[in-house]
Amino acid sequence: MSKIDSVTFSNSRRPRRRFQKSSGGRPARPNGTSPAAARPAPIQRPATPEQLEAIAASAFTKVGLAPALVRSVIEEGYETPTPVQAQVIPHALDRRDVLACAQTGTGKTAAFILPILHHLSAAGAKNGEIRALVLTPTRELAGQIAESARVYGRHVEVRHAVIYGGVSQLRQEKALRASPDLLVATPGRLLDLMQQGLVRFDGVTHFVLDEADRMLDMGFVHDVKRIAKALPGHPQTLLFSATMAPAIDSLARGMLENPARVSVSPKVTTAETVEQSVVFVAKADKQAALRDVLGDEDVERALVFTRTKHGANRLSKQLDRAGISCEAIHGNKSQGARERALASFRSGATRVLVATDVAARGIDVEGISHVINFDLPNVAESYVHRIGRTGRAGAVGRAISFCAADERSLLVDIERLIRTRLPVTGDPPAPEPAPAPAAVPNRAPKKRWRRRGARPS
Numbered sequence: 001m002s003k004i005d006s007v008t009f010s011n012s013r014r015p016r017r018r019f020q021k022s023s024g025g026r027p028a029r030p031n032g033t034s035p036a037a038a039r040p041a042p043i044q045r046p047a048t049p050e051q052l053e054a055i056a057a058s059a060f061t062k063v064g065l066a067p068a069l070v071r072s073v074i075e076e077g078y079e080t081p082t083p084v085q086a087q088v089i090p091h092a093l094d095r096r097d098v099l100a101c102a103q104t105g106t107g108k109t110a111a112f113i114l115p116i117l118h119h120l121s122a123a124g125a126k127n128g129e130i131r132a133l134v135l136t137p138t139r140e141l142a143g144q145i146a147e148s149a150r151v152y153g154r155h156v157e158v159r160h161a162v163i164y165g166g167v168s169q170l171r172q173e174k175a176l177r178a179s180p181d182l183l184v185a186t187p188g189r190l191l192d193l194m195q196q197g198l199v200r201f202d203g204v205t206h207f208v209l210d211e212a213d214r215m216l217d218m219g220f221v222h223d224v225k226r227i228a229k230a231l232p233g234h235p236q237t238l239l240f241s242a243t244m245a246p247a248i249d250s251l252a253r254g255m256l257e258n259p260a261r262v263s264v265s266p267k268v269t270t271a272e273t274v275e276q277s278v279v280f281v282a283k284a285d286k287q288a289a290l291r292d293v294l295g296d297e298d299v300e301r302a303l304v305f306t307r308t309k310h311g312a313n314r315l316s317k318q319l320d321r322a323g324i325s326c327e328a329i330h331g332n333k334s335q336g337a338r339e340r341a342l343a344s345f346r347s348g349a350t351r352v353l354v355a356t357d358v359a360a361r362g363i364d365v366e367g368i369s370h371v372i373n374f375d376l377p378n379v380a381e382s383y384v385h386r387i388g389r390t391g392r393a394g395a396v397g398r399a400i401s402f403c404a405a406d407e408r409s410l411l412v413d414i415e416r417l418i419r420t421r422l423p424v425t426g427d428p429p430a431p432e433p434a435p436a437p438a439a440v441p442n443r444a445p446k447k448r449w450r451r452r453g454a455r456p457s
């Protein structure tokens, strides 16, 4: 049995559920389709004596969370807090600011949503003011965070709303009028609404900046600072970032007061839960190599990364032609097309999703058995984000990276970052033949010569 044979990505590897899920379960809606305003789910049946016993014994109770929230996470099948949750939740419950270095896949969403729900529900309803604001860079992440708020908050009375760009504003205005306690938003649309006077932050006591490094990469830093400035006094602030570049440190210095510092090392995540390998392959042979990999029945659900939007489109068309059903998502696709592609990938109707880095950021699909780097990323950190889509929350996944001759230096950067030599198959790629010189009209050299000659040197 290969290592992959021994891995199943169904719930059999997930913690066994002690209770029946009471609704929906893990954020499972297509991204961004959470209702724009969600009323708190009606309180479900009171907990049974068995449930009360499990809640009392749960490690989530030991970190200080309210029983109603512990009940939800147990219903989700979570048995113990992940390292980032174990470290962040106690500080957040103590109302300390937190600077956390943790990437997607570590359970960071629950690490900030649970303490917020705890505080908001303990404080009881306030006169219709937004009391917690979560900023996140992409609409997919915003949808997922809102869905997590719905799932984890199903036994408490906390309303949430989600707003992001690329869709009509009307539904979101309506959601804001419904007085959410918790608002999840992307910075651009939020600023728009602020400038139109449609959203006020007088009552905000909790502020989360999620994926701060991505916010900076995507050029949102000024928007974020303007939004933070509009918050009253100093709300409790939690800043999450996958990397701790100097720019994040300086952003954190301006926003956090005496923060507790938490770090969940990406090295542990990648090494422990993802089997990584590299295939040396000539650029021209990559498609055939990909078809080979996808032909293996171990590949239950594969996310394939390309460097460019154009590359993602081209590759998905070629796979389609080869009879491999697949979808592509990237920044040029409409919100509707992205959601449809993700929904079909989630449901298993499509086995292969081709994506670019920005589009894939925040994709949280369970059971991705393989991440395939058709192109290596230009930025080594993106490799860690990419492979974090598989091997999530303790399951084991596989990451296979194709490396052509002109990508050797990118591979060196990645290995340096993760401080690991990756196992390689295939022959070291010979340098690719230099591209034929672009056809230059015969006259061109003459022109240059003439121009140069015209100037006295």
Ligand code: AMP
Residues within 6 Å of the ligand: 015, 026, 077, 078, 079, 080, 081, 082, 085, 103, 104, 105, 106, 107, 108, 109, 110, 364, 366, 392, 393
């Ligand atoms: P995140 O890093 O927030 O994107 O979470 C990654 C995945 O981990 C999600 O699918 C969560 O449902 C799952 N998860 C979060 N916390 C736990 C936990 N304590 N135990 C098991 N799974 C978890």
